[in-house]
Every structure is written in C-alpha cells, then in structure tokens.
Amino acid sequence: MGSERRERMKVLGARLRALRADAGLTGAALAQQAGVGQPTVSKVENGRMVPSLDVLDRLSRGLGLDESTVGEVRELLAAVEAAVETGSGSDGDISAGLVVDEAVRGARLVRSFQCVVLPAMLQSAEYARHVFLTSPDLNPEAVGRAVAARVERQSLLYEPGRESVFVLTEAVLRTWPGAPSLMLAQLDRLLAVESLDTVRLGVIPWTRPVPVLPRHGFTLCDRRSVVVEAFPSERVSTETDDLARYEEMFSRFEGAALFGGEARDLLMQVMGEFRELETAVTQ
Structure with a gap:
C-alpha cells in the first residue's frame, strides 16, 4: 500500500x-x-x-x-x-507516523490529548527519532527524513493566528526512551513551548483521577477532523459522530489538567527527578 x-x-x-x-x-x-x-x-x-x-x-x-x-x-x-x-505500513520512502503531521498543517486550532507518547508537535528531534525507530519498515535514512519533516512542521507553533492546546497525563512525562538526558532536553523544550502565546500546555497529575480511562491519544484539527493515534497506525476521521465524541473527551481531559504555573511546577519537579536519575546512572 x-x-x-x-x-x-x-x-x-x-x-x-x-x-x-x-x-x-x-x-x-x-x-x-x-x-x-x-x-x-x-x-x-x-x-x-x-x-x-x-x-x-x-x-x-x-x-x-x-x-x-x-x-x-x-x-x-x-x-x-x-x-x-x-495502508498497513511504510516502504521506507513515505514514512509511517506522519499522518498527524500532515493533518495539522492546515488547521488553525489544534487540540491534542496524549496518555503515553508526547504530541508530535512537541517532540524534540531525538525523542522523535525513537518514535520512528519503533516502525519496523523504516530504514535509517527514512527515519532521518521523517524526523526532519516532523521538526520542520513544528514551526507552525510560532505562527500568529494559530492556537494549539495540548493535554498530557503525567505518565507521558515519565514514559521515556533512550537516556535520562534525552528527557531533560525534552522537558526543557516543553517549558519553552509552554511560554508561547499561541500554546496552552496542560498536564493531568497522577494525584488527580482521570475523568475517563484513556485508551489512546488523539488530535483534533479545527472542528473538521480527528486523528486517532492507535498502535501501530493512525486513522483520520471526519465523521460527525467521531468528532462529537472526541470533542467531548478532550473537554473532559482539559478540565482535569493543570495549566500555567502549576503545570510548569510539575514539569520542573519531573526534571529534578530525571537529574537525580541521570546522576545515578552515570555513577
């Protein structure tokens, strides 16, 4: 395919x-x-x-x-x-996992909920590399192209007239690939992005119950489509019932999240724990 x-x-x-x-x-x-x-x-x-x-x-x-x-x-x-x-995979030239990247290109309002993996628009290059490495059909050259395309697409976060809202569970911050240093750099990027006028970043802490047990991540693009990010592939839906269902789910997750200073404090706390972990690993 x-x-x-x-x-x-x-x-x-x-x-x-x-x-x-x-x-x-x-x-x-x-x-x-x-x-x-x-x-x-x-x-x-x-x-x-x-x-x-x-x-x-x-x-x-x-x-x-x-x-x-x-x-x-x-x-x-x-x-x-x-x-x-x-499609059921990739041939190494057209990279799997880029469906959400394409979908957000034309959207003025992007709302993404994630419960395990960071949203594509927030991933550092090294984090994204680990994401694409999980696709068995991508060769190293294709992974490099996919990472470059994803990072390039993130420039949309800085465009006036666009709004991006991201809601993560705390588990996303604590589910990590590679080394602790990777997550320290990734969390630093989250702090930088959170300060943008065009972005709202919320985190549902483990101390709060989730309103609904999440089964997968999803991204709403304007009010026209939703990208359902199930393993191992992504699916785009424009069905009215799907959109209404995911709109409601996002609203509920958003209502349970911490934003602003509280979210930054939580990010700083997790960063401190990764620094301790990095020290322990290198000793």
Missing part, C-alpha cells in the same frame, strides 16, 4: 504541475500567489509531500482554477488520503 500511496502522490503532483504550466506561472510565482513556501510547491509537485486541504485550496486559488478543476484535484487528494488511512 505504501507504493500505491506514493503513486497517487505523484499523480496529484503531476496534475498540479501541469496546471501551473498551463497558467504560465513559475513555482516561485505560484507560491507567492498562494501564500505558501516555494519548497511546499516543489515538494507537492514532485510527489514528496501530501498537501493539507487548506494548502491545496490555496494552490487552486493561486492557479485560478474553475470549480470543476478544483473538484478534480480535491478528489486526487482524497485518493492519497484514502491510501494513508487504509
């Missing part, structure tokens, strides 16, 4: 490239008119990036496409996304 997805990405990219040629635009000109980066245009046209619906619509407006052609390219994107949802 990985090869099928790749072929569908190439078909979408080739069609957009042909439409750009018909419009007499360079890649740089289209990027400027669409309000996206030139690398985005290049990667999409070459079948190396799946655009979000928002990005695709921007490109369509930049190209001046009529309603019929807009519908055509949207169908091509839907075919790519269908391959992502039904």
Whole structure:
C-alpha cells in the first residue's frame, strides 16, 4: 500500500504541475500567489509531500482554477488520503507516523490529548527519532527524513493566528526512551513551548483521577477532523459522530489538567527527578 500511496502522490503532483504550466506561472510565482513556501510547491509537485486541504485550496486559488478543476484535484487528494488511512505500513520512502503531521498543517486550532507518547508537535528531534525507530519498515535514512519533516512542521507553533492546546497525563512525562538526558532536553523544550502565546500546555497529575480511562491519544484539527493515534497506525476521521465524541473527551481531559504555573511546577519537579536519575546512572 505504501507504493500505491506514493503513486497517487505523484499523480496529484503531476496534475498540479501541469496546471501551473498551463497558467504560465513559475513555482516561485505560484507560491507567492498562494501564500505558501516555494519548497511546499516543489515538494507537492514532485510527489514528496501530501498537501493539507487548506494548502491545496490555496494552490487552486493561486492557479485560478474553475470549480470543476478544483473538484478534480480535491478528489486526487482524497485518493492519497484514502491510501494513508487504509495502508498497513511504510516502504521506507513515505514514512509511517506522519499522518498527524500532515493533518495539522492546515488547521488553525489544534487540540491534542496524549496518555503515553508526547504530541508530535512537541517532540524534540531525538525523542522523535525513537518514535520512528519503533516502525519496523523504516530504514535509517527514512527515519532521518521523517524526523526532519516532523521538526520542520513544528514551526507552525510560532505562527500568529494559530492556537494549539495540548493535554498530557503525567505518565507521558515519565514514559521515556533512550537516556535520562534525552528527557531533560525534552522537558526543557516543553517549558519553552509552554511560554508561547499561541500554546496552552496542560498536564493531568497522577494525584488527580482521570475523568475517563484513556485508551489512546488523539488530535483534533479545527472542528473538521480527528486523528486517532492507535498502535501501530493512525486513522483520520471526519465523521460527525467521531468528532462529537472526541470533542467531548478532550473537554473532559482539559478540565482535569493543570495549566500555567502549576503545570510548569510539575514539569520542573519531573526534571529534578530525571537529574537525580541521570546522576545515578552515570555513577
């Protein structure tokens, strides 16, 4: 299925490239008119990036496409996304685990709940590397590309007009790969991100009961879709019932979380314990 997805990405990219040629635009000109980066245009046209619906619509407006052609390219994107949802793995070129990264690209409001693994948008490069290493189908080169793509996507956290809300259980902070030094760097990143005006970071401490026993993490993208992050794959749903259910669940988890100074105090406490652990390991 990985090869099928790749072929569908190439078909979408080739069609957009042909439409750009018909419009007499360079890649740089289209990027400027669409309000996206030139690398985005290049990667999409070459079948190396799946655009979000928002990005695709921007490109369509930049190209001046009529309603019929807009519908055509949207169908091509839907075919790519269908391959992502039904795929059972990765071939090492199109990295597994990047579904949520693609889904958040066009969202202005991102809300993510996690009970074991840190949200993709908050992961340090080394933490993300360990996440992708758990996929048996990714070779080292593909892992490197996946990590780079994930870190690059995190620049969205700093964009004005976007809002990101993350709710974690304390277990997320204490479930760690690698060495204690990895988590010290990761927790330091969480403290830095928590200070952003565009981000709210909440933690449900172990001293509080959870309102519902969580079974997996999930990410709501605006009020249009939810990425259900079950092991070993991710699934995107736009079903009204699913969205309503996960909206309610997120609200309940959010209500149980600590924010602001209380969340920072908890992060600092966990960091202190990791420093003690690091000292014990190195002795």
